[in-house]
Amino acid sequence: MTTNPLDADRPPERTRAERRAERRAGGGRRDESLMVPDVKFESYYGRSVVKPAPWEADIPAYIFLGGVAAGSGLIGAGAAARRLPTLRRNARYSALAAVAVGGLALVRDLGKPSRALNMMRTVKVTSPMSVGSWILTAFGAFAGLAVASEAGQGFLDRDSGLAKVLRVADPAASAGSALMAPPLAAYTAILLADTASPTWHESYRQLPFVFVGSASAAAAGLALLTSPPEQTGPARRMAAAGAALELVAMHRMEGNLGEVLAEPLRTGRAGLLLRASKALTGAGAVTATVFGRNRVAAGLSGLALLAGSACTRFGVFEAGIESAKDPRYTVSPQRERLERRRAEGVTDDAITTSR
Amino acid sequence: MGFWKNQLTGPTDPATDAAWDTGKPRKGFFTDTSICIGCKACEVACKEWNAVPEDGLGLLGSSYDNTGALGASTWRHVAFVEQDGDRIATARESGRRLVDLGMPALRATAEAAGGSSDGSGVTDLRGATPTERTAVGQRESTGQPFQDGGSAGVAVAEAEIPDFRWLMSSDVCKHCTHAACLDVCPTGALFRTEFGTVVVQDDVCNGCGYCVAACPFGVIERRPGEDTVKNAGIAQKCTLCYDRIGHDQTPACAQACPTTSIKFGDLAQMQDAARERVDVLHDLGYPEARLYGANENDGVGGTGSVFLLLDEPEVYGLPPDPRVTTAALPDMFRKAGFAAVAMLGLAAASFVGGRRR
Numbered sequence: 001m002t003t004n005p006l007d008a009d010r011p012p013e014r015t016r017a018e019r020r021a022e023r024r025a026g027g028g029r030r031d032e033s034l035m036v037p038d039v040k041f042e043s044y045y046g047r048s049v050v051k052p053a054p055w056e057a058d059i060p061a062y063i064f065l066g067g068v069a070a071g072s073g074l075i076g077a078g079a080a081a082r083r084l085p086t087l088r089r090n091a092r093y094s095a096l097a098a099v100a101v102g103g104l105a106l107v108r109d110l111g112k113p114s115r116a117l118n119m120m121r122t123v124k125v126t127s128p129m130s131v132g133s134w135i136l137t138a139f140g141a142f143a144g145l146a147v148a149s150e151a152g153q154g155f156l157d158r159d160s161g162l163a164k165v166l167r168v169a170d171p172a173a174s175a176g177s178a179l180m181a182p183p184l185a186a187y188t189a190i191l192l193a194d195t196a197s198p199t200w201h202e203s204y205r206q207l208p209f210v211f212v213g214s215a216s217a218a219a220a221g222l223a224l225l226t227s228p229p230e231q232t233g234p235a236r237r238m239a240a241a242g243a244a245l246e247l248v249a250m251h252r253m254e255g256n257l258g259e260v261l262a263e264p265l266r267t268g269r270a271g272l273l274l275r276a277s278k279a280l281t282g283a284g285a286v287t288a289t290v291f292g293r294n295r296v297a298a299g300l301s302g303l304a305l306l307a308g309s310a311c312t313r314f315g316v317f318e319a320g321i322e323s324a325k326d327p328r329y330t331v332s333p334q335r336e337r338l339e340r341r342r343a344e345g346v347t348d349d350a351i352t353t354s355r
Numbered sequence: 356m357g358f359w360k361n362q363l364t365g366p367t368d369p370a371t372d373a374a375w376d377t378g379k380p381r382k383g384f385f386t387d388t389s390i391c392i393g394c395k396a397c398e399v400a401c402k403e404w405n406a407v408p409e410d411g412l413g414l415l416g417s418s419y420d421n422t423g424a425l426g427a428s429t430w431r432h433v434a435f436v437e438q439d440g441d442r443i444a445t446a447r448e449s450g451r452r453l454v455d456l457g458m459p460a461l462r463a464t465a466e467a468a469g470g471s472s473d474g475s476g477v478t479d480l481r482g483a484t485p486t487e488r489t490a491v492g493q494r495e496s497t498g499q500p501f502q503d504g505g506s507a508g509v510a511v512a513e514a515e516i517p518d519f520r521w522l523m524s525s526d527v528c529k530h531c532t533h534a535a536c537l538d539v540c541p542t543g544a545l546f547r548t549e550f551g552t553v554v555v556q557d558d559v560c561n562g563c564g565y566c567v568a569a570c571p572f573g574v575i576e577r578r579p580g581e582d583t584v585k586n587a588g589i590a591q592k593c594t595l596c597y598d599r600i601g602h603d604q605t606p607a608c609a610q611a612c613p614t615t616s617i618k619f620g621d622l623a624q625m626q627d628a629a630r631e632r633v634d635v636l637h638d639l640g641y642p643e644a645r646l647y648g649a650n651e652n653d654g655v656g657g658t659g660s661v662f663l664l665l666d667e668p669e670v671y672g673l674p675p676d677p678r679v680t681t682a683a684l685p686d687m688f689r690k691a692g693f694a695a696v697a698m699l700g701l702a703a704a705s706f707v708g709g710r711r712r
């Protein structure tokens with residue numbers, strides 16, 4: 001008790017019982033209509049519980065480029081099978097360029113870029129990043145072989161030994177790219193999902209479908225941009241199917257995440273990016289399907305599809321980072337599932353115990 | 356499938372799973388926050404012994420906590436929480452609920468252990484029984500009975516709720532049974548030691564940062580800074596003083612702790628000590644006491660660092676229901692596999708079906 005003369009101006013101290021009674025009565029301050037979803041949520045000075053990945057724009061850029069590379073690998077192989085030479089050549093060059101630039105982005109994001117090759121010192125199935133490094137390496141090798149074969153056809157003498165070797169290697173390069181491409185496009189979803197960032201982790205059921213759809217649409221978009229309409233019929237169909245897959249999977253993903261965890265996908269910069277991605281992907285796919293035989297329209301739709309895919313990757317990336325930064329996304333879903341289990345009578349699997 | 360059982364989730368002995376056959380018992384911490392005085396000796400000792408660089412010198416406006424959180428250059432972090440009587444009552448309520456939920460307390464162990472002193476000048480509370488409570492706890496009771504759910508059926512009086520209290524807790528890496536950081540590390544820089552702990556090899560880590568995002572407790576972090584900073588760009592965290600315990604020494608933090616709030620030893624013993632202590636506190640009339648990490652059936656298979664807390668974990672910045680992310684990894688790969696097949700089919704259909712142009 002102080003004897004400060006100003007004490008007289010203070011409101012009288014209330015006992016704890018009085019305070020509690022007042023709170024029970026609602027205190028007259030709270031709006032009754034707002035009281036229903038009273039999600040209880042505690043945190044330590046608002047600090048995050050889990051740490052966001054220390055990754056920067058390099059990683060979503062890599063995920064985007066890896067998707068483009070994967071889709072292009074498939075288009076290159078398909079074009080080789082259906083004898084569409086321009087589409088085949090362009091797709092093969094696109095695949096190698098995308099995978100090379102993407103790989104460089106990955107290395108740049110490391111804390112110790114000089115130790116990038118340490119990724120290759122082990123094979124670890126519990127680490128999507130390790131699995132992915134090997135997928136990336138294998139795909140890169142096949143993409144390189146495909147480009148070597150492509151370039152060789154241009155200036156090697158048809159009867160030279162090397163040209164003969166390349167003629168044998170060409171189908172192998174095609175098949176290899178086609179087989180490594182889908183894992184390359186899909187693993188990046190698991191890369192994000194296998195973390196403690198709530199929005200990434202909880203979206204693991206649909207995110208691979210979002211990513212392969214986005215990869216297909218983006219690569220098809222690049223083909224529409226680079227190749228003449230006479231040869232891009234398959235790419236147009238792939239663009240439409242990829243975009244549809246992405247949009248449907250994304251919709252289901254948001255529904256599955258629930259109110260709280262879908263919030264980072266809908267708000268802030270991530271929300272903006274993902275809204276843009278939906279508009280661009282949808283518009284690109286429709287334009288490609290309807291006006292794809294016109295070179296200019298095809299090019300524009302290709303640009304839209306590429307931009308849409310980039311927005312998807314950056315948007316999902318950012319949403320996950322945000323979900324890790326705000327403790328609410330970690331604590332309230334965990335609290336909720338804990339309480340749900342308790343309500344169901346499961347009391348033996350909580351980390352907090354009475355003894 | 357025997358080998359794969361419990362590799363990703365569930366109770367197991369991590370050192371055996373990592374193919375160690377040294378027969379060394381798993382080591383761990385028991386951090387009893389009820390006797391922590393917030394002196395931060397652990398933080399300082401850890402920094403000194405492990406030569407951990409400075410981690411910011413700001414005033415954070417969070418009670419006496421100017422450290423902030425665990426990170427690359429903070430391997431012990433003392434949390435300070437200020438609570439008024441209402442909050443204490445809530446904490447007590449949640450603790451009572453936990454007791455009522457089951458896992459009946461076995462009072463017999465605490466009484467059988469008997470009181471003792473460890474000679475360090477600190478009263479050893481482990482064996483204190485309800486009859487000693489006024490002497491040891493120096494708290495009057497309100498005479499309110501509280502249902503302890505114990506087999507002994509003793510109605511224990513609750514201690515009076517003060518108007519204010521400080522919660523102080525020294526947080527540290529949990530050295531999880533199923534450590535997400537270790538599972539996801541692509542280089543093998545993180546490894547399981549013969550003591551069942553989790554340690555980074557500084558010369559192998561390439562700073563990919565995957566472990567940072569994977570840890571469900573937000574412990575490990577990539578160290579920022581220029582090349583002049585030791586191990587900059589590399590993931591860093593508590594090693595449970597791997598160099599010390601290999602020579603039968605106590606980790607620096609536990610050795611420095613003046614109140615024995617941080618205890619170190621065989622994990623099984625730590626868990627027993629924790630259970631005894633929480634029983635004592637319940638008997639003394641503090642139902643808010645609870646354990647964190649002592650359940651091998653939890654989402655990370657139990658932790659190597661057991662805590663005694665006096666409120667819900669999130670109040671201390673700990674996750675209330677952490678789950679090792681790799682527990683879902685088989686399902687994730689399955690989903691990715693389906694997606695990959697879908698992509699292959701989608702491309703094939705685009706090229707096979709329809710006209711060429």
Ligand code: SF4
Pocket residue numbers: 528529530531533534535536537553569570571572573574575592
């Ligand atoms: S997952 Fe986190 S708490 Fe568990 S051992 Fe790794 S760094 Fe420590």
Ligand code: SF4
Pocket residue numbers: 536539540541542543544545555559560561562563564565566567577589590
């Ligand atoms: S940052 Fe280092 S320790 Fe962490 S996952 Fe990457 S290589 Fe492993």
